[in-house]
Amino acid sequence: MMNIPRNELLALGAGLAGAAVLAFLPLVTEGFWLSLSVNIMLYAAICTAWALFSGPTHLVSLASAAFFGVGTYSVAIFIDVLPFPALILIAVVAGALLATLVGLATLRLSGVYFVIFTLGLAELLGQIVTWVQTNFGGAIGLYVFTDFTETHLYWMLLALTVVVFLTGWLINRSRLGLALRIIGNDEAVARHVGVDTARARIILFAVSGAFIAVAGAIMAPRYSYITPDAAFNPMTSFLVVIMALLGGTRRLWGPLVGVVPFTVVMDFISGHFPNQTAVIMGLAFLAIVYVLPDGVTGQLESLFRRRPTDKSLLTTTVEEGR
């Protein structure tokens, strides 16, 4: 922590100042624009948390909806007996636990197993919750009544986003961050230099999952009536992947570049042409693969900077890590 480079300090200051300015937004706007801002802030938090794991490891996680739902249900189940901050804590634990279990089952094997496993995870949890509720709980759905307004949700999501960013920055500076960059570049090399690849991935996945669960917990008051279909909506996972990859995951702030425009576009389309959302998402995925493989930020970077000369991957990694 002693020798933080000057440009990172500057970025840190700029980021905090930006967050402080954004905190005043609810004072000048309300209604539609505020609720759109809540959506943007929500996806900013989730996509950045997603990229914490999927960026360096190159493993496409489709578990976001599962974590989100787990967070929402942490609130829905205990809202009548515990104060809200305790519920956030429960969401953290539940999200991290789920991520660890999934990680233990799949992250020790090749990447495809992980993608496939997360593909149906949200649907699986939704089915189980429905089954439990119809057989033991009576009604499908739980009520969440709080005094929170959109402004409160906005502030909480902003705070969450700031925490995600700070965590990402600290991870980048830690041994874990270095280990992950090596794994991302070449897993065989990572194992040879003594990195426990499975352990590093599982820890990071748990961190990322916990943050997404918190986002789900914060959003629970907005729904007020929680059903498995809404909480574990698989679309969330896909939207997160699209937004984060559109922005680019090489930089911590990369996903933000995708989140802001895409949330606005999706809001417009689902409002005016609800039947076209799937087509738009399909085209977005194809655009990511064929037009913007490194995202908007990656594309801009390679435009403005010449391609790095061919150093070996490891030396590049180690230099970036310094």
Place this chain on the structure above:
Amino acid sequence: MLILLTGLLLGGTYTLIALGLTLQYGVARIMNLANGETLVAACFVTFWLYTGFGINPLLGLLVIGPVAFVVNWLIYTWLMQPLVKRARNRGMLEVDSILATFGLLFLFQGLMLQAFGGSYFNYEFLARPFSIMGNSFGLNRVVAFVAAAVIAVALYLFLYHTDRGTAVRAVAVDPRAARLVAIDVRKTAAFAFALGGAITACAGTLLSTFYTFNTSMGVIFTMKALIIVIMGGVGDVRGAVLAALVLGVTETLVASLLDPGLTLAANYTLFIVVLLFRPQGIFGKRPA
């Protein structure tokens, strides 16, 4: 006994879906997550041919199979081959193909949603009772199973008893070594991808004769196919057949004894067991 037979009949169709996917992933190395959409599209085309023109679904196979072959061949040469060319290693190709086929998944799903809407569809075909060992089953299920078995056997004979089939298996084992024995890997991969798509489409046609389908169910079937493929071992025909039957029986067991809403949970339980104990597949060898 009733449950076991029902499960086996269902497993027949699952076998075909999984064989289609295992050809695409095991040979062409494309993790095709839009596989379920091929299946659903075939369901709808069969429905359209049957209700609109009175074409028997079994005859429909003769149209749908070749059309699906051509469409999948085009998808491979236009969309997947550029990814294969630019990939520096297997991992990159996997990520790219997963994202690209997600794109196709949503695109097809969106187009079908516009054409047919979001409601459930089915039609009556051979909805007569048929008795096996004292239990009665829908004749359509039995016919679908027999047709699936015929297609699976034909595929097996092709793969293991013709030169072309041997070439396909060689690419599955090692694309680089296959080139050394004068196999055109690019053509063979495109052929395998197209054949896989055609087989999945046939499975869709057969499925539609006894199953209620809608535009958004593709992902669930992709998921089932993936679990079967992994359980059986990637590229392994015998393994896929056995795994599909196991999945069919397990699903039917859970649906009739516990709750039909828990079939996905049953699939996942099998998946987890496989991942923990035999990630290389039922007949697979442990990698060195």
